[in-house]
Amino acid sequence: MHAILYHKYGLPDVLNYSQNAxxxxxxxxxxxVKIEAAALNPVDCEMRKGMLSILRSSKFPKIPGSDFAGRIVEAGAGVTRFKEGDEVYGMSKTRIGGAYAEYIxxxxxxxxxxxxxxxxxxxxSIPLAALTSLQAMRxxxxxxSGQSVIINGASxxxxxxxxxxxxxxxAETTAVCSFRNAELVKGLGADHIIDYTQTxxxxxxxxxxxxxxxYGNKSLAKTRQLLNHGGTYxxxxxxxxxxxxQFLSMFSSVKGKVVLVKSRTSxxxxxxxLIESGQLKPVIDKVYPLAEGRAAQEYLETRRARGKVVLRVKS
Ligand SMILES: NC(=O)c1ccc[n+]([C@@H]2O[C@H](COP(=O)([O-])OP(=O)(O)OC[C@H]3O[C@@H](n4cnc5c(N)ncnc54)[C@H](OP(=O)(O)O)[C@@H]3O)[C@@H](O)[C@H]2O)c1
Incomplete structure (x- = not known):
């Protein structure tokens, strides 16, 4: 099958396109699942560099990626909830990956x-990123409803x-991003915008x-004074x-938490x-063909993406 493979940890140049995976x-x-499209996430690049390597299989080659959408072509024994032909989307465990490929x-x-x-x-483009925010906020x-949230890295x-x-x-939403993304976040419903390069x-x-x-550059210690009594970082x-x-804030009036996204059908x-009712819309910055998976990761690593970077897997 077609896939992006890597045979060792390293820079994006370890990624290669193969038609014989x-x-x-x-x-x-x-x-x-026969995959038609996959999406990139920063964790794909961290895994490529060797993150959590002691918790992962030592076998190479590996296929990056967690997010995908496609069609079920085979349902193994004991599967009752889905059937062949169903169009599905989902997220594999980040340490396992496998989504930059024709099948998962x-x-x-x-x-x-x-x-x-x-x-x-x-x-x-939806699963990993949207599940993270759903699980963090909910x-x-x-x-x-009626509460307020400030989102650092909103674009x-x-x-x-x-x-x-x-x-x-x-919730009343304040989005923090650079000026060039102000219109984007406003169009998504942000009530207030802060340009971090100016303010x-x-x-x-x-x-x-x-x-x-x-985005990950503001700690609980730095932001505590921005939170209401009972608020959460x-x-x-x-x-x-x-x-x-997180541990030290257990008995404090302001809590610190770390989100670790999990994929779940519910x-x-x-x-x-939310998508079918029009309340949640996909936001895609760039689409690359699967064969250009390396270039797609190089773009994501600029940390300038506006929304999601996607791979077109179906030719
Ligand atoms: N723990 C988990 O379960 C989990 C799940 C998902 C993601 N994550 C992590 O969450 C982080 C964000 O993921 P992502 O997919 O949103 O990344 P991303 O798409 O690469 O983020 C790019 C955005 O970062 C913004 N940005 C760059 N510098 C900034 C700064 N100094 N201050 C504020 N914003 C800045 C850019 O906006 P401007 O161009 O306007 O600056 C750009 O729109 C990553 O580290 C990822 O690994 C963790």
Missing amino acids: KKPKPDRGEVL KISPQEIGLKPKNITMEEAA DLAHLQ GGVGVYAIQLAKAMG DMLKLDQKFDMFYDV VSTIPWPANFQA DLDELRQ
Whole structure:
């Protein structure tokens, strides 16, 4: 099958396009999906560099990527929820990957039916980034209608869905991005915009119920004074310092949390309903053919993407 492979950890030049990659075979309880589109996430690049290598199989070649959309072509024994022919979208475990390819084998618990009103490329752009924001805002910050959230890194892959989900939850949303992305975030529903190149958000004379540090350069210690009593800081960066802050804030009036995204059918179904009702729209910056997976990762690593970067897998 066609796939992007790497045979060792390293810079983007370890990524190569192959037309002879081994097609996966689903085990009992798994499905085989013929992928039509995949999406990139910064964690794909971290895995390529060797992140969590001691927790991963030592076998090479590896296929990067977690986000995909496609059609089920084989349902292994014991699969009841999905059937051959179903159009699905989903996210594989980030340490396993496998999405920059023509086929992926996956647990049915990590996929959902694809929203009907969007393309395969658009569907692939949703899972990891939107699930992260859904789980951060709904499960960690318990964001409620009428509350306020400030999103640092609002114009990237995770941020563009965070704005829309916060809006759907009825929260007042402040988006932090550079000036060039102000129109984008406004169009997604941000109530207020802060250009971080002009304004130091840490000096704002205002408080929020949630500080969502998507970009990852504002710690709980730096942002505590921006949070209301009972407010929550959530970081997307699983660094030891952020887990330490989470532990130390357990008995404080302001909580620190770290989001670790998980793929679940029930959450993918919730996102599908938001998409089909028009409350959540895919935001795609660039689409590359699968064969250009290396260039796509190089672009993502500039940290200038506006929304998501996608791979077209179906030729
Ligand atoms: N823990 C988890 O489960 C989890 C899940 C998903 C993602 N993450 C992590 O979350 C982070 C963000 O992911 P992503 O997909 O959104 O990344 P991304 O798409 O690469 O983010 C790009 C965006 O970052 C913005 N940016 C660059 N410098 C900035 C700065 N100094 N301040 C604020 N914004 C800045 C850029 O906007 P401008 O051009 O306007 O500056 C650009 O739109 C990554 O580190 C990723 O690994 C973690």
